[in-house]
Amino acid sequence: MTKATAPKTKRGLARRAKILSAAEAVMGEQGFSTASIAEITRVAETAMGTFYIYFSSKEEIFHELVLEMGRITRTMVSAAIAGAPDRLSAERAGLEAFLRFVSARPSLYRIVEEARFVDPDAYRAYFSDFGDAYAAGLREAAANGEIAQGDADVRAWALMGMAKALGDRYVLWEDTPDFDRVVDEAHAMICHGLAP
Amino acid sequence: MTKATAPKTKRGLARRAKILSAAEAVMGEQGFSTASIAEITRVAETAMGTFYIYFSSKEEIFHELVLEMGRITRTMVSAAIAGAPDRLSAERAGLEAFLRFVSARPSLYRIVEEARFVDPDAYRAYFSDFGDAYAAGLREAAANGEIAQGDADVRAWALMGMAKALGDRYVLWEDTPDFDRVVDEAHAMICHGLAP
Numbered sequence: 001m002t003k004a005t006a007p008k009t010k011r012g013l014a015r016r017a018k019i020l021s022a023a024e025a026v027m028g029e030q031g032f033s034t035a036s037i038a039e040i041t042r043v044a045e046t047a048m049g050t051f052y053i054y055f056s057s058k059e060e061i062f063h064e065l066v067l068e069m070g071r072i073t074r075t076m077v078s079a080a081i082a083g084a085p086d087r088l089s090a091e092r093a094g095l096e097a098f099l100r101f102v103s104a105r106p107s108l109y110r111i112v113e114e115a116r117f118v119d120p121d122a123y124r125a126y127f128s129d130f131g132d133a134y135a136a137g138l139r140e141a142a143a144n145g146e147i148a149q150g151d152a153d154v155r156a157w158a159l160m161g162m163a164k165a166l167g168d169r170y171v172l173w174e175d176t177p178d179f180d181r182v183v184d185e186a187h188a189m190i191c192h193g194l195a196p
Numbered sequence: 197m198t199k200a201t202a203p204k205t206k207r208g209l210a211r212r213a214k215i216l217s218a219a220e221a222v223m224g225e226q227g228f229s230t231a232s233i234a235e236i237t238r239v240a241e242t243a244m245g246t247f248y249i250y251f252s253s254k255e256e257i258f259h260e261l262v263l264e265m266g267r268i269t270r271t272m273v274s275a276a277i278a279g280a281p282d283r284l285s286a287e288r289a290g291l292e293a294f295l296r297f298v299s300a301r302p303s304l305y306r307i308v309e310e311a312r313f314v315d316p317d318a319y320r321a322y323f324s325d326f327g328d329a330y331a332a333g334l335r336e337a338a339a340n341g342e343i344a345q346g347d348a349d350v351r352a353w354a355l356m357g358m359a360k361a362l363g364d365r366y367v368l369w370e371d372t373p374d375f376d377r378v379v380d381e382a383h384a385m386i387c388h389g390l391a392p
Contacts, residue, residue, distance in 0.1 A: 031313050087390070088391060113309075113312060114313055116309060127365075145392055146392065147391065148388070148389075148391065148392050150381060150390075153365075154362070154377075154381040154382055155385055157361045157364075159358075160361050161357035161359070161364075162354040162357045162358055163357070164357050165354060165357025165358075165360065166350070166353055166354060168323070169327070169349075169353045170350075173320065181350075182350055185346060185347040185351070186354050188346060190389055192389040193344075193386055193387045193388040193389035194283070194287070194343040194344060194351070194386055194387060195284060195343065195387045196343055
């Protein structure tokens with residue numbers, strides 16, 4: 001099979017985006033192994049042959065969704081924290097943006113988690129890239145005195161883990177999450193810890 | 197197929213344990229869908245028919261492994277924190293015990309994560325049960341003044357998420373994790389947060 005190529009026309013771009021969006025819904029709902037290209041094209045209202053113009057396989061479109069999740073979370077978190085006056089405020093804004101994103105795109109979140117098994121290199125790259133950028137921000141904030149000194153990498157991974165677990169519990173498993181309450185409570189712990 | 201029954205003899209118990217252990221290794225390594233009962237019995241050095249004396253299907257043995265992980269983590273964390281003089285010390289001991297457990301049984305850890313997709317009810321039950329017990333401990337500690345006041349459930353999930361992410365990054369992805377350093381840094385954040 002020839003390698004799928006990037007679309008060159010506006011119509012091609014729109015058609016590719018529609019297939020990606022259908023794959024996000026179908027794979028997020030059914031999981032990678034159950035999801036079929038036939039079902040994805042049915043939901044995208046395109047012919048099966050059209051799928052292969054843009055993607056060479058189910059693995060490739062899955063991989064593309066993980067990359068997309070990476071791009072979106074980076075962009076979204078950057079935008080959310082851009083206006084924050086200091087790093088602790090940025091932590092609150094970033095956590096809230098992440099939880100609202102999980103709420104808006106639960107399928108994409110689930111796909112990234114499934115990548116641990118389906119596409120381990122993409123999974124690791126996703127979190128390593130995000131973790132490196134996160135740690136760089138924390139390192140700078142510690143240098144500026146906005147947060148206490150400490151290991152930026154361990155902190156970055158601990159904070160990513162908190163956000164993921166809160167996303168599972170309060171967003172994926174709850175119909176009407178109280179974002180403010182969850183973010184306030186988590187943020188209090190992020191700022192001051194558990195010590196009395 | 198008749199429902200598999202619990203073994204009644206010492207020899208039966210040992211044989212069932214050997215099959216479970218083989219399933220942990222094979223499923224942890226290959227993932228649920230690739231792992232076959234043929235391969236599990238080959239590793240366990242038993243006949244295929246023996247598998248069906250104890251388990252009715254691949255799904256059932258997978259489910260049993262998730263339950264086992266639940267039993268082990270609860271027992272192990274309880275034991276680790278039993279001697280802790282206060283809740284903050286218990287947090288340190290529990291985190292270290294968890295990371296050492298991931299290091300000792302990476303396959304079992306991976307199986308629980310795969311349960312999110314393979315056996316979602318078991319996955320949710322595992323973390324809900326653990327989270328409820330964790331929150332109860334934090335609630336008691338806050339009532340005793342050992343930690344600051346705050347929402348015990350949000351804290352429990354945030355702390356579980358931290359432990360999981362640190363397990364991914366520093367145990368599964370690293371050959372020689374420096375447990376002391378990672379636990380010290382994470383514990384400092386758990387106790388005092390990021391505020392300068």
